[in-house]
Amino acid sequence: MGFAAGAEIERLVELLAKLPGLGPRSARRAVLTLVRNREGLMDPLSTALEAVRTKVRPCRICGNLDTDETCAVCRDPRRDPALLCVVEQVADLWALERAGVFRGRYHVLGGVLSALDGIGPDELRIGALVDRAKTQGVGEVILALNATVEGQTTAHYIADRLREAGIRASGLAQGVPVGGELDYLDDGTLAAALGARRALD
Amino acid sequence: MGFAAGAEIERLVELLAKLPGLGPRSARRAVLTLVRNREGLMDPLSTALEAVRTKVRPCRICGNLDTDETCAVCRDPRRDPALLCVVEQVADLWALERAGVFRGRYHVLGGVLSALDGIGPDELRIGALVDRAKTQGVGEVILALNATVEGQTTAHYIADRLREAGIRASGLAQGVPVGGELDYLDDGTLAAALGARRALD
Structure with missing residues (x-):
């Protein structure tokens, strides 16, 4: 990229820019936010990322993510x-x-x-x-x-x-989402909602 | 937050959501992207973040960020x-x-x-x-x-x-940005551009 920021920062910007929702511009802003707030944000983020990297794995039963071999949902006897x-x-x-x-x-x-x-x-x-x-x-x-x-x-x-x-x-049922306005819905959703109409008691 | 993802993931989501341009939703997507691509993204990101965290500091002359006490711009004899x-x-x-x-x-x-x-x-x-x-x-x-x-x-x-x-x-000069269309410019910019008009040779 070459914006006079040193190889370490350019590398971090490059990697952050690969995350969904971030591009090069917001990745640069993110890095500056991190550098400006070391104790409050950069240090904990580094620790949290390392914890997820080393501890989190897919649940062997359902595929959810957890630090345990069996995830919290699969372990819960009330489910x-x-x-x-x-x-x-x-x-x-x-x-x-x-x-x-x-x-x-x-x-x-x-x-x-x-x-x-x-x-x-x-x-x-x-x-x-x-x-x-x-x-x-x-x-x-x-x-x-x-x-x-x-x-x-x-x-x-x-x-x-x-x-x-x-x-x-x-x-799952298809139809008008809760709070949805007909004028803003696509034709497919309207057709599905009409086709699956239900009697009002 | 409580979305059955384990304390480590929830902590990482919470911290990522504090970065500019990210909210809880995009932070969750970012974490899933990281977990899905460990070697290509999560491991290098963890390394890069740690490098910036431990090595990068403000340049003592100009305030730019670099791994050196004096940044690349201040060191460059051609500047x-x-x-x-x-x-x-x-x-x-x-x-x-x-x-x-x-x-x-x-x-x-x-x-x-x-x-x-x-x-x-x-x-x-x-x-x-x-x-x-x-x-x-x-x-x-x-x-x-x-x-x-x-x-x-x-x-x-x-x-x-x-x-x-x-x-x-x-x-810096104020005026119409390159590629700018008058119809889309604010009044202040138009006034500045008009006031600082220049002769065409």
Whole structure:
């Protein structure tokens, strides 16, 4: 880059700029913020990053991230083991946990089927999911995949595999988001919301 | 935050979210990107952050950041020591260096005068600037401060101090930015551009 800042700073800017949501400009601002606030920000950030780097790994059961081999969700005896929620990424698991609306356990696929990217069933954790559902007394699998073409293709593929194994699969409802205004919704969402309309009691 | 991710990850998200340009959401995405790409991103980032944390310090002459006590710009014998460019922050110095349009040396103030925030001349590196200009054979000081009220107030204050010491001060030209369209410019810029109009040869 060459902005007279020394190799160490340029290297840090370069690496920070690779994070999603940051570019070269915001990475430079981030580094200056760090240098200006050593005790309050740079030192703790360095420590926290090192802790995550050395301690955090994927849960061997569900794929969530934790410092333990088995994550906090899988360890929690209050969570219903008969209800399994399948998500694409760890970020989706976190989103559901933030909402606090699901009391079962999870299974992180690690992506979606994509012929274009050469991602087939063997690249995802689908085999492990079917095994787990069959052997761990799972009664229902909720396929909470993104409402994209790839997400829904993957959901249908998994639902077929589970049906063969005699396990019930369900998907998330589609419709108008809470607080959503019709005027701002896309045609696909409007069509889905209209198609799945429900009787008002 | 509590999104079932373990204390280490939550701490890292919390610290990353304090960086400018990042919030909790993008900090979570950043952490997941790091965990997914350990060798390519998390390990080098941890190393780079540690290097900056332990090695980088302000240049004792100009205030730029470097691993050396005297920064690369101040060490460079090809840079004109008679021409001094005063900037508010290190980020401004970097911006000028990226543009590659200035071949003199710099002086970083570390801020601007602000009665509201209790920042007077003693909180900035103004005394050091005047001393440096008087004793180091500086012929002209360019006050490249932001075109804000505080920046211009600070520039006038410094120009007065330098005039007392018999040193010439100048400021950046104001006007239409290169590629700028009049229809999108604010009134202040238009007024400045009109007032400082120049003859076309």
